Structures are given as structure tokens and as C-alpha cells.
Amino acid sequence: MSAPASILLVDDDQHLADSMAQWLREMSHDVETAWTLGSAKAALKKQKFDLVITDLRLGDEDGFDLIGYTKQQHPETSVLVITGYATPDTAVQAVRAGAFDLLTKPLIDDELTLAIERAVEQRKIAHENETLRLQLDRRRGMENILSHDYRMLKVFDVIDSVADARASVLITGENGTGKSMIARAIHARSSRRNGPFVEVACGALPDTLLESELFGHVSGAFTGANHDKPGKFDMAHGGTLFLDEIATATPAMQVKLLRVLQEFKFEPLGGNETHSVDTRVILATNEDLTGAVTSGSFRQDLYYRINVVNIVLPPLRERPGDVTLLVDHFLTEAAESCSREIEGFDREAIAALQNYSWPGNVRQLENIVERAVLLGRGSLLTVDDLPPEVTGRTGDVAFASPATSPTSRINHVIGQLDGKTLREALEAPEREIILQSLRSHRWNRAATADALDINRTTLYKKMKRLGLDDPRLQYAN
Known part of the structure; x- marks a missing residue:
């Protein structure tokens, strides 16, 4: 026996609908009936159903309209189609419209029971997957933003509050406070999470290139523009665009940004066709925009446009x-x-x-x-x-201050030994000296050996002993 389900049964044959509803109720299902497209939509608005069972012919109305309506307005509800006029093309069309399955009349009890079981089980699995996905999205959005500070906890609350808002968000804070991570967290916790997240460092590009980067360009817009190129606003359609270092935008760029943030419309560089986008914009800066507005280097109207929600990250x-x-x-x-x-x-x-x-x-x-x-x-x-x-x-033994007295330096050395052999105690300063020399000579080992006045074989051995032969060190700060 299938698990109890809430079912909306739709058929213009009232006698058949009542008969089938009675049989389904005997199977422990909760059943409502409707005989027209309008009454079916009204029932769907009134309560939630696990399953809609509908005929394709509802008098003068089309059951495909009900399939499309249910899929769009009530995606959590499965649709099972029954019809006496099925063809292979009809079945394909019904599934493409959003139906879970299609059965032909006259119905076989076991066939209908199995179809209901499959539809309800699919709905259950889809619900569990959605729950897990939301949990993963929440973890992905905040997993690297760690804090016990009460101000950061308030920031987390703001992220949840504004995640699905269309309003612009301005993130301010010193360099290295995690503005990009906050922007990504907002995106990951929003309904746009499946859309693109596009990041632009405004300060890294000159004005003309920044305009092309944001709005795109058409072929021939400037020397070297051999083909049309979409901009970041187009690429972020349906998702989020993160504009970092927004305070570096020139006055001319600020005017263009003001328009696109107001209307979400723009023309690519060198083109006349207006593009419309559905893009969430998050901006960030490490500068004092209030002071920039006062000094006249940042437009006041743009500041008010982007400063709808301001997230301040403490150092x-x-x-x-x-x-x-x-x-x-x-x-x-x-x-x-x-x-x-x-x-x-x-x-x-x-x-x-x-x-x-x-x-x-x-x-x-x-x-x-x-x-x-x-x-x-x-x-x-x-x-x-x-x-x-x-x-x-300023360093260990090798870098002791000349102003330190001989007795202090000796005591310092003895304190550094702390049960170590002399060789072990000298490893730290020796490693630091060699590392700094390697960095200053851009990891050229021959030049480093010459600067340290040792032969290359000795340098290689010391690097291996001191753990300086790891190539990843060349990219560590």
C-alpha cells in the first residue's frame, strides 16, 4: 500500500472524479476534487498538495495549462496525467511541460497505485535534497568567516537579512578584513546562489579598460577590438556582481555606474544597443567614502545609491x-x-x-x-x-642589537639554548639568514651562495637540512 498523500484530482467527468476519489480515500489518501481549470487553481492556492492527478481534456480547457501553472506556482507538487487520448508525442509533451508521469484510460488499479507511490517518493527525495543543498549553501557561505566578536555576529545577521534583497550592499573595512568573503557569503545564501558570482577589482584597471570590462564592447570600439565582448554586468546576469575598490572609480565612470545601478540598463562601449540585466550588485572599499563625498572626489548621488545597506568590518x-x-x-x-x-x-x-x-x-x-x-x-x-x-x-643570536651589553648577549644566547645543542640553537638564525638572502636574490642559488661566501654545494646541503628546498617557499610571503 502506498503512503498516505494529499491529492488534488481534476477531471471534467464529475461522476468519474467522485468514483476515483472514493477509491483513493479508501487507500487512506486525502483527496480533493475539481472539475475545471479555475477550480483546480483555486484549490492549489488554498492548500498544499503532494500530488495533482489531472486529465488533459477539461471540457473546453487544456490540462497542459494546469501542468504549467502547477510547475511554476507550486513546484513542490508532482503532477500525474491521465488521459484516454494518449499518443507517444502526448506523453513526451506532458513530461516536458512538467508532468511526472502519464497513464492512459482505462486505469489499472495497481498501475495507478505504483505511479502514486513513485510520485510521492520522488517528491520526498527532492525535498530532502533541497534541505541538504540549503544546509551546504549555508556552510559554504560562512564556513571561512570565523568570529566570536559581537560586531561580527551582527554582520552575520545582516548577511542573512539582506541576502535576498535587490538593494545594493556596500562593504567597508581595512584591507585584509575579508570584504570579498562577505560578498561571496551574501551571494551563497541568496536565491541567486546558482547564478554566477563575478568579481571586478576596479582599482586594477584604467578608466577605459574598466568601462569595457564592466559593460563590454562591440567590434571596432577601439584599436584591437576585433570582436564583440560581453561585460561583467552581462556575465553576472541572474547572479551577483562584486565591485571591489569602488572608491577608485573616476568621475566619468561614477556617472555611468549611477545610471546602471538605477535602471540596470547600459550600452556596451562603442555600441548603441541597450542591454538590460538582472544583476545583484555588491560594492566594497577600504576608503572613507563620506570624506570623499565631502572633498568632491566621489559623487554624492552615487554614494546614496550604493550605501543602502552598509556592512562595516572591524579590523x-x-x-x-x-x-x-x-x-x-x-x-x-x-x-x-x-x-x-x-x-x-x-x-x-x-x-x-x-x-x-x-x-x-x-x-x-x-x-x-x-x-x-x-x-x-x-x-x-x-x-x-x-x-x-x-x-x-630583530632576529635571534645573529641579529642581537649592538647596543646590548656583552653580559646581556651571553645571557640571551644561554636562554636560547634551553637544552638544545649549539647546532640546534643556531639553526633558526642560520635558516633566516639564508632565506632572506634567497629572497633578495630571487631564489638564484648561485648568486645567493656568492653573497653568503659559501660554495653552491654547501648552500644546497644547508637548504635541504633547514627545509629551504621546498619550492612552495618561493611563493610564500
Whole structure:
């Protein structure tokens, strides 16, 4: 026996509809009947149904209209078609219109029961898949935005509130605070999540190229334009366009942006045809736009247009409680990427990380954690694995200040030994010296060996012993 389902039965033969409804009720289904297209639509508006069973001929009306209406207005409801005039083409047409299946009259009880079971089961699976997809979308949207700070928790609430709004969102904050991640989170949690997410760094392009990048161009618009090219607004149709560094836009570009944000219409560079797009726009800047408006470098009307919702990201130095949370996250990612077993940072290193001012914010923290994982020799990372700007040191033994007294320098060296052999204690400064020389010579080993006054074979051996032969170090900050 099939599981109980709520069914809307639609047939212009009232006697047949009542008879079938009675049989379905005996099978424990909840059944409503309708005899016209209008009454069927009214019933669908009144309550939700698991399944619509409809004839294709409803007097002078067409059952295909009901299939299309149900698919568009009530996509969670399956449609099962019954007809006495079926052809192979009719079946194909019904499925393309949105029907789950088509049965021909006279109906066989077992055939109808099986079709109902399949339709209800398909609806259940589709509902479960949609629930899982929404859960994954929520995780994907916020998984890398970690914070315990109350201001960031408010930001998360705003993201949920504005995700499906059409209004422009302006994200402000210092470099490295995660403006791009916030924009992606808004997109991922919106109904546009299946559409494209297109990002443009406005400050990276001159004005003429930026216009072509945003609005596209037609063939012959400028030298080298040999074919039509769609712009980012076109490419983001049905999705989200993220305009970073918006404060760098010139006055001429600001005028064009104002129009497209008001009307979502524009002409490509060199063309006369007007394009209309359905694009959500999110903007970001690390500059004070209020001051730019006051100074006249940024249009006031554009500022009011883009500043409908303003998300302000606090710098990392104002939320030190998030440092350890972010360190753990970046440490796990870096260790997995480098295939290393890392226990974490020791207390002294964590204290140094928490006390640092982080001018480069979260991005700088991520880079420093990755650097420590790449360069660290042990499974437990220490202050020796952090760069001098974080620890406040100018270096270890080799970089001791000349102003320090001989006794202090000796005590410093003894303190650094801490049970290590002399060779082990000197590894950290030796590694730092070689690393800095390699960087200054752009990883040219011959030039580095000459600068350090050692032969290349010795340099290669030291690099291997100190873990400096990993090619990924060339791309680490």
C-alpha cells in the first residue's frame, strides 16, 4: 500500500472524479476534487498538495495549462496525467511541460497505485535534497568567516537579512578584513546562489579598460577590438556582481555606474544597443567614502545609491579574541595543504600573535600562519617560527642589537639554548639568514651562495637540512 498523500484530482467527468476519489480515500489518501481549470487553481492556492492527478481534456480547457501553472506556482507538487487520448508525442509533451508521469484510460488499479507511490517518493527525495543543498549553501557561505566578536555576529545577521534583497550592499573595512568573503557569503545564501558570482577589482584597471570590462564592447570600439565582448554586468546576469575598490572609480565612470545601478540598463562601449540585466550588485572599499563625498572626489548621488545597506568590518586588532580561532582554522588548512603533522603554536607564540596589531588584518594572519607551517622545523611551532614584525625581535643570536651589553648577549644566547645543542640553537638564525638572502636574490642559488661566501654545494646541503628546498617557499610571503 502506498503512503498516505494529499491529492488534488481534476477531471471534467464529475461522476468519474467522485468514483476515483472514493477509491483513493479508501487507500487512506486525502483527496480533493475539481472539475475545471479555475477550480483546480483555486484549490492549489488554498492548500498544499503532494500530488495533482489531472486529465488533459477539461471540457473546453487544456490540462497542459494546469501542468504549467502547477510547475511554476507550486513546484513542490508532482503532477500525474491521465488521459484516454494518449499518443507517444502526448506523453513526451506532458513530461516536458512538467508532468511526472502519464497513464492512459482505462486505469489499472495497481498501475495507478505504483505511479502514486513513485510520485510521492520522488517528491520526498527532492525535498530532502533541497534541505541538504540549503544546509551546504549555508556552510559554504560562512564556513571561512570565523568570529566570536559581537560586531561580527551582527554582520552575520545582516548577511542573512539582506541576502535576498535587490538593494545594493556596500562593504567597508581595512584591507585584509575579508570584504570579498562577505560578498561571496551574501551571494551563497541568496536565491541567486546558482547564478554566477563575478568579481571586478576596479582599482586594477584604467578608466577605459574598466568601462569595457564592466559593460563590454562591440567590434571596432577601439584599436584591437576585433570582436564583440560581453561585460561583467552581462556575465553576472541572474547572479551577483562584486565591485571591489569602488572608491577608485573616476568621475566619468561614477556617472555611468549611477545610471546602471538605477535602471540596470547600459550600452556596451562603442555600441548603441541597450542591454538590460538582472544583476545583484555588491560594492566594497577600504576608503572613507563620506570624506570623499565631502572633498568632491566621489559623487554624492552615487554614494546614496550604493550605501543602502552598509556592512562595516572591524579590523582584527579590535577583536583579539578571534586571533586564536582564526589561527586554529588557518593552521589546519596549511598543515593539510603541506601534508605536515602540526600540533599548533606554543603559549609564547600565541601570546605574540594576540599582542600584534595586525595592520594587514585576517589576510596577514593567514599568510603568517602558512609561513610558520612551511618554515617550522618541529611539530610544535614557536616564536622562532614567526616573522620579526610579529615577535618584536630583530632576529635571534645573529641579529642581537649592538647596543646590548656583552653580559646581556651571553645571557640571551644561554636562554636560547634551553637544552638544545649549539647546532640546534643556531639553526633558526642560520635558516633566516639564508632565506632572506634567497629572497633578495630571487631564489638564484648561485648568486645567493656568492653573497653568503659559501660554495653552491654547501648552500644546497644547508637548504635541504633547514627545509629551504621546498619550492612552495618561493611563493610564500
